[in-house]
Amino acid sequence: MSVAPSFQANAHPVDPFGIIAPQLAALDAFMKAQAAQFEPEIRDMAGYCLEASGKRLRPALVFFSGWEFGGRVDESLVRAAAVVEMVHLATLVHDDIMDRAELRRGRLTASRKFGPDAAVLLGDALFSQALHIASQFPTAEVCRLVSASTRRVCSGEIMQTLRRRDFNVTLADYRRMIDLKTAELFRTSCYLGAMLSHQTSGFADAADKFGHHLGIAYQIYDDLVDFVGEEKNIGKTLGTDLATGKLTLPLMLLLDRIPVDERARLIADMREGHSPGLATSQQRMHQLGIGAAVVQSINDELSIALESILPFSSAPAAPLLKELASLLSRQVASLPTSVVSPA
Amino acid sequence: MSVAPSFQANAHPVDPFGIIAPQLAALDAFMKAQAAQFEPEIRDMAGYCLEASGKRLRPALVFFSGWEFGGRVDESLVRAAAVVEMVHLATLVHDDIMDRAELRRGRLTASRKFGPDAAVLLGDALFSQALHIASQFPTAEVCRLVSASTRRVCSGEIMQTLRRRDFNVTLADYRRMIDLKTAELFRTSCYLGAMLSHQTSGFADAADKFGHHLGIAYQIYDDLVDFVGEEKNIGKTLGTDLATGKLTLPLMLLLDRIPVDERARLIADMREGHSPGLATSQQRMHQLGIGAAVVQSINDELSIALESILPFSSAPAAPLLKELASLLSRQVASLPTSVVSPA
Numbered sequence: 073m074s075v076a077p078s079f080q081a082n083a084h085p086v087d088p089f090g091i092i093a094p095q096l097a098a099l100d101a102f103m104k105a106q107a108a109q110f111e112p113e114i115r116d117m118a119g120y121c122l123e124a125s126g127k128r129l130r131p132a133l134v135f136f137s138g139w140e141f142g143g144r145v146d147e148s149l150v151r152a153a154a155v156v157e158m159v160h161l162a163t164l165v166h167d168d169i170m171d172r173a174e175l176r177r178g179r180l181t182a183s184r185k186f187g188p189d190a191a192v193l194l195g196d197a198l199f200s201q202a203l204h205i206a207s208q209f210p211t212a213e214v215c216r217l218v219s220a221s222t223r224r225v226c227s228g229e230i231m232q233t234l235r236r237r238d239f240n241v242t243l244a245d246y247r248r249m250i251d252l253k254t255a256e257l258f259r260t261s262c263y264l265g266a267m268l269s270h271q272t273s274g275f276a277d278a279a280d281k282f283g284h285h286l287g288i289a290y291q292i293y294d295d296l297v298d299f300v301g302e303e304k305n306i307g308k309t310l311g312t313d314l315a316t317g318k319l320t321l322p323l324m325l326l327l328d329r330i331p332v333d334e335r336a337r338l339i340a341d342m343r344e345g346h347s348p349g350l351a352t353s354q355q356r357m358h359q360l361g362i363g364a365a366v367v368q369s370i371n372d373e374l375s376i377a378l379e380s381i382l383p384f385s386s387a388p389a390a391p392l393l394k395e396l397a398s399l400l401s402r403q404v405a406s407l408p409t410s411v412v413s414p415a
Numbered sequence: 416m417s418v419a420p421s422f423q424a425n426a427h428p429v430d431p432f433g434i435i436a437p438q439l440a441a442l443d444a445f446m447k448a449q450a451a452q453f454e455p456e457i458r459d460m461a462g463y464c465l466e467a468s469g470k471r472l473r474p475a476l477v478f479f480s481g482w483e484f485g486g487r488v489d490e491s492l493v494r495a496a497a498v499v500e501m502v503h504l505a506t507l508v509h510d511d512i513m514d515r516a517e518l519r520r521g522r523l524t525a526s527r528k529f530g531p532d533a534a535v536l537l538g539d540a541l542f543s544q545a546l547h548i549a550s551q552f553p554t555a556e557v558c559r560l561v562s563a564s565t566r567r568v569c570s571g572e573i574m575q576t577l578r579r580r581d582f583n584v585t586l587a588d589y590r591r592m593i594d595l596k597t598a599e600l601f602r603t604s605c606y607l608g609a610m611l612s613h614q615t616s617g618f619a620d621a622a623d624k625f626g627h628h629l630g631i632a633y634q635i636y637d638d639l640v641d642f643v644g645e646e647k648n649i650g651k652t653l654g655t656d657l658a659t660g661k662l663t664l665p666l667m668l669l670l671d672r673i674p675v676d677e678r679a680r681l682i683a684d685m686r687e688g689h690s691p692g693l694a695t696s697q698q699r700m701h702q703l704g705i706g707a708a709v710v711q712s713i714n715d716e717l718s719i720a721l722e723s724i725l726p727f728s729s730a731p732a733a734p735l736l737k738e739l740a741s742l743l744s745r746q747v748a749s750l751p752t753s754v755v756s757p758a
Contacts, residue, residue, distance in 0.1 A: 111570035111595065166539065170532040186577075189513040192535055193573045196509065199539060200566035203546045207558035215550035215558040223543035227454035230536045234529075252454065 086132040095135040098150045130156040130261040136392040137265030137279040152264040158202035165195035221260040228252025237317030250291040258287030278380050285377035289370045295320035296366045300411045329360040363412035429475040438478040441493045473499040473604040479735040480608030480622040495607040501545035508538035564603040571595025580660030593634040601630030624723035632716035638663035639709045643754045672703040706755035
């Protein structure tokens with residue numbers, strides 16, 4: 073049985089061919105050792121958060137963008153990967169407080185395990201330690217990039233939090249939110265990888281742009297998956313965005329394309345936290361060609377991402393970044409045709 | 416009517432003689448300009464937090480420790496002062512979420528004004544921006560010091576949060592908590608001031624030690640004031656620590672010195688969030704000499720602080736730091752004699 077490479081689930085699905093397996097293993101070891109860097113009183117709590125091994129998507133961007141022929145494990149790339157991953161983990165700890173989430177990656181969230189008050193502070197400690205690792209580079213540039221990036225990620229999250237159940241969110245607002253909350257750290261990961269490995273002049277900026285558009289594509293894909301749900305349990309995730317009143321691209325397009333009275337009913341339902349009939353929604357999405365339109369948006373972003381590294385096709389990192397974009401593209405193509413194919 | 420110089424209330428009470436008035440004015444201008452550094456979407460919220468001008472205690476430590484003959488306004492000291500103040504403001508934003516506080520400095524807390532979810536993220540953005548300012552120094556050293564300090568401050572806060580209503584907290588635990596949550600940023604402020612102004616060799620370490628012990632003294636004083644309350648409204652603050660079950664030195668000594676049955680009653684009352692009779696508590700404190708013992712602890716710390724800078728009496732910063740310790744000492748001496756004089 074063949075398993076299609078995937079951006080989701082399992083260990084290191086971003087590296088289906090094991091190209092950066094030694095780098096990801098070095099990262100795991102580095103992250104594990106980080107727990108000891110926290111004060112003894114919070115070491116176990118910090119360790120709990122660091123253990124939760126996710127998709128390692130941002131570290132993979134660092135390693136791929138910083139790839140050199142020979143593929144040696146570069147200590148500075150491992151450190152940069154740890155920085156972006158720890159920033160990401162810190163945002164997850166705080167996100168889970170806001171979402172009142174019970175579980176993440178099959179384990180209790182920090183907020184549920186240690187209480188929301190401790191989780192606020194624990195997230196802060198993770199942020200601080202991420203910046204502390206960043207400050208161990210000889211120049212302050214990594215700190216400068218990562219601190220600004222972190223601030224922008226938080227700004228995006230604040231926008232999203234404040235605009236929940238706000239049905240006046242425009243496509244430009246949505247774009248700006250995902251630019252900040254997701255694409256920002258993607259692009260910084262790519263830039264850091266390219267910069268620290270001293271790639272060809274101009275490649276770092278190209279990788280930055282690649283990361284930016286890959287990040288937007290990824291977030292739209294993530295929002296689509298959340299909306300159309302998983303194949304086996306299609307209703308499970310549909311409720312999530314509707315219940316929290318989070319306006320994402322599929323939902324915005326749906327609201328935009330249905331008749332006025334249907335729109336009013338759907339908004340009223342969402343305001344009260346009711347999910348509309350799932351089968352109906354999916355059918356409407358298909359009838360109105362929304363899944364296909366969302367897929368088109370994702371592919372448009374992937375095209376811009378790929379275009380940006382086109383002039384650097386001889387850079388060792390280029391084919392790996394290209395493969396990463398293809399991986400997401402294949403993932404998108406494997407979504408249920410009933411949802412994403414044109415009506 | 417003369418107003419005694421004070422660590423509390425009014426603008427810049429830490430500088431009653433106006434020695435660092437130009438520096439504090441430059442800091443105010445710098446902080447005000449910082450709002451524009453945040454993303455447009457959160458600029459007003461960040462500005463709201465930055466406007467809340469507090470005692471500027473940590474910036475004063477930077478300026479005093481970095482004082483040079485002539486007293487010019489050094490841009491790097493202003494920047495360092497802004498970093499420690501912004502870290503402090505970020506911790507306050509998060510503290511107020513945990514304490515469910517309504518007001519701070521006479522205005523709604525960020526948590527009340529923008530909601531606790533947004534306040535979590537806003538605090539994160541303030542932390543990030545503090546580190547971003549730190550990263551604008553030519554070397555990564557300021558970032559390195561401040562990120563580690565921030566992590567330790569958070570660790571102290573976590574300890575305190577997790578040990579609320581834990582009546583097994585020992586004096587060593589209390590000491591460790593205030594070391595981390597308060598003394599840490601005091602000592603970093605002093606170290607940064609001395610380091611950035613290139614004072615005499617060895618002075619930065621001495622200033623660090625001074626700041627550490629001044630910070631402990633200040634926190635014990637703050638806990639004493641919170642316990643004995645203000646002269647005019649002595650009951651107002653007594654309830655605070657009791658209600659949140661926060662064990663501070665005065666309370667620990669009281670619990671330690673009262674008879675077993677009285678202790679059991681007091682603990683039961685606190686567990687249920689009842690304040691014991693105030694008059695009784697104060698009388699007991701006086702009878703048992705607790706106020707006097709706490710004052711002794713504060714003065715002991717101030718002595719160690721002063722001792723640490725004794726070898727540097729010719730350093731321009733030394734008399735200013737000495738004056739700052741005297742200021743706290745006078746403040747302590749002005750507490751109601753019914754509370755702090757020996758029984």
